[in-house]
Amino acid sequence: MKKLFFVGILAALFVGTTNVSAMTEADLRKKFDETVTINGNKYAVSDGDKKLADDYLAKYEVSSDDCDYIAKKIDEAKAILTAEGQEDLTKLSESTKTKLKKLVSDVSANTSVKGTVTSGSVVILNSDGSTFAEVTSLVKQTGTERSNIAIIAGVAFVITLVGACLVVKQVKNSNN
């Protein structure tokens, strides 16, 4: 079974689909295990995002009204993904991503579950506006080459400017 890459959206939406006081823990697990079928392929929320959702629900209770609203947005998300038909969820079209991002904004604006979409991640917020978690890819870039090349280029540029200005000053002085 394939794992959803664009899980930030759905994880944020899945988080609010339960009324904790009405459902058992077993019901909750079943909800997170639900799949989306795109072109005959099944997709599921990753185990890491399920864990994040568990942690969020352990901290916050979501009302039944909010659950209903979020459930509708989840159905809309599934319809959007199915309509696009893109099996590689890292290659969704910009218009699809925009529609999915709007769903997160709608949930955030109309329920107690707050989140924002940034470049490359969905940030789930605490009730005080601080970050609860950033939902991104599991494996991070932990090399340093790009930053070091930038440092080299930056230092070289500064040296160049200083040197050039000194030469110009010397030329001006000699002409005067």
Next chain:
Amino acid sequence: MKTKKFTTKIFAINIAISFFFASIFITAIYFLGEEKINYYSALINSLVVNNSNETEAVYSKEAKRLIELPSYGKRFGTIKIEKIDLSLPLYHGDNLKILHYGIGHYAGSYFPGEGGSIILPGHNNVGVFNRLDELKKGDKVVIEANYGVFTYEVDSYKVVKETELDAFPIQKDEELLIMYTCYPINRSVIGRKTERYVVYAKKIGESYE
């Protein structure tokens, strides 16, 4: 006018020549002294980090889980690996900003003491995870969290593609520490690295005093 044109021309020529030689000079300095540069960068970062306040996480021994998570982006402990002279702060979260200051913790994984996978990424800089590949089976890793001290023993290690998510299982059958960094760890590869060096360690002890 003639002087101004001459000055502008001199300026432009000198920009090109100076940039060329400055680039060669700085690049040579960097490659000859990369280890020293990275060492002192890491030292400065660690000095900044050691001044930051730890966030309180609350652990329940009965439930074997945290009932109050550390704040995202905040330090919640220290990771120590005697074999490679490593002692670094451990942060909840693993975005790029957090990884500049120490070892991160993937928020979708478990915490020490919860009995599941604990995923810890770190840069391959000098003073961070640049010696991760020296760890062998049996080496010890200690995590001193603000709610307890946990000891792990290295069990295995391997190189994987960054897309091999099965190498980073989120499970709760056993407490498994998964540390990773970009590979190759040395500087022979230019640009973005697509492989990770991963070390797996199993819990062998805990103390909650």
